[in-house]
Amino acid sequence: MVERRKPMWVKDAIDYVMQYKKHGEIEIVSLDDCDGRFLAEPLVADHDVPPFNRSPYDGFALRAVDTKNASRDNPLSLKVIDEIGAGHVSEFEVGHMEAIRIMTGAQIPKGSDSVVMLELVKEEKRSEGTLITIKRSLKEGENISFQGEDTKKGNPLIDRGVAINPGIKALLATFGYSNVKVSRRPLIGIIATGSELLNPDEELVPGKIRNSNGYMIESQILRAGAQYKRYASISDNLDKLYETIKLALDECDILITTGGVSVGDYDYLPEIYRRLGANLLFNKIAMRPGSVTSCAEKDGKLLFGLSGNPSACYIGFELFVRPYIRTWLCSERPYLRTISGTLKNDFSKPNPFSRFVRGKIVYENGNVFVEPVGLDKSGVVTSLAWADCLMILPGGTRGYMNGDQIELLLLEDQQGSEKPWVEAKFSKS
């Protein structure tokens, strides 16, 4: 008798996973190696930026009051008493009708309160010294980048749990973090199961296909911010699979298997969860594809049993594994971000399960439209390469038509969302 499974709502399944959420320990990495890692502490300005008043132009620093009467008809001459480039500080103080030649980035000299650009003055080198002639007046503070105008000491800049991007790396360098506190990435074991699987370097033979899920999940793990350990793919052999899963559970923080979770003769994951004495969280979800996505817990570690079908496997990872990883990395926004878009196609057939259709966003006159990519079947692999979003078609009694407004989950987004997408059943309550 084939086992009957009761489908769980997507949101309930996410909640089950999140019951086991953890935060990774703090790890210190060098600034050189921090790209893509997640900050374990908030980043706070520990000094003013810029740290001193500086010139934003190559020009002359002077006292605005001295230029008060300067005009085209009344050019005024100032004596140049020093010259400084960025990184140097003048020892002189600018006095009445004096100026210091200053380059972009240099500290504003004492006595001066404004800068005139090189292009706006005439310079004359005389035996008694250099003079500049200025034909316009300046305001006090004109052309000065003030200390702290970028940010002030003590300002909070970036929350913990945010992925380090080029801009954040610039801030880390600005504040002298040659070492950075980041969250330790969870190590995720990956086991692809199935007697039909070949390695990418093997020739195709009848009945076999190459293991694409294993590599796809590795890439999804890296995109989510975690690290992986690859185990050799295992043919459909219960004992061998059991031993490998036990070993991987010891060695890793989280385990992902692909394939073998349905009700087929060689689908051994349900039996392995039983043998392990693991606590089964779910093995059927009211979604398409990925309805067979399973998750079990053993000694606080999660075993995600993703489908063997490539599209189901991909979506199972993004909906259930990604938020668990991002929460581990202390993100406050661990879920995929949702935006709304206008459907360009008809999906007239109603489906009781919510569908996550691989789609591509198209911008037309600044508006977001979305169209499906490739064949919308669970076993399809090609469409995954073309998709930049998952189009959500909530389950129910009606279909969806061209022009309908729907929600889209963004696959490449880094910002994330505080809350997961929730079926109407939940949003109504």
Ligand SMILES: Nc1nc2c(c(=O)[nH]1)N[C@H]1C(S)=C(S)[C@@H](COP(=O)(O)OP(=O)(O)OC[C@H]3O[C@@H](n4cnc5c(N)ncnc54)[C@H](O)[C@@H]3O)O[C@H]1N2
């Ligand atoms: N009688 C029923 N049959 C099936 C049901 C069901 O409810 N009743 N569910 C279907 C659904 S939905 C899905 S999804 C699949 C899930 O299958 P499994 O997770 O058990 O995966 P396998 O049987 O091992 O393989 C399915 C499919 O995927 C290919 N595959 C497997 N691993 C890989 C890999 N690493 N790279 C690329 N492709 C892979 C495999 O060759 C199969 O074609 O079950 C349905 N059946």
Ligand code: MOO
């Ligand atoms: O788990 Mo399946 O993906 O719904 O075809």
Ligand SMILES: [Mg+2]
């Ligand atoms: Mg199967």
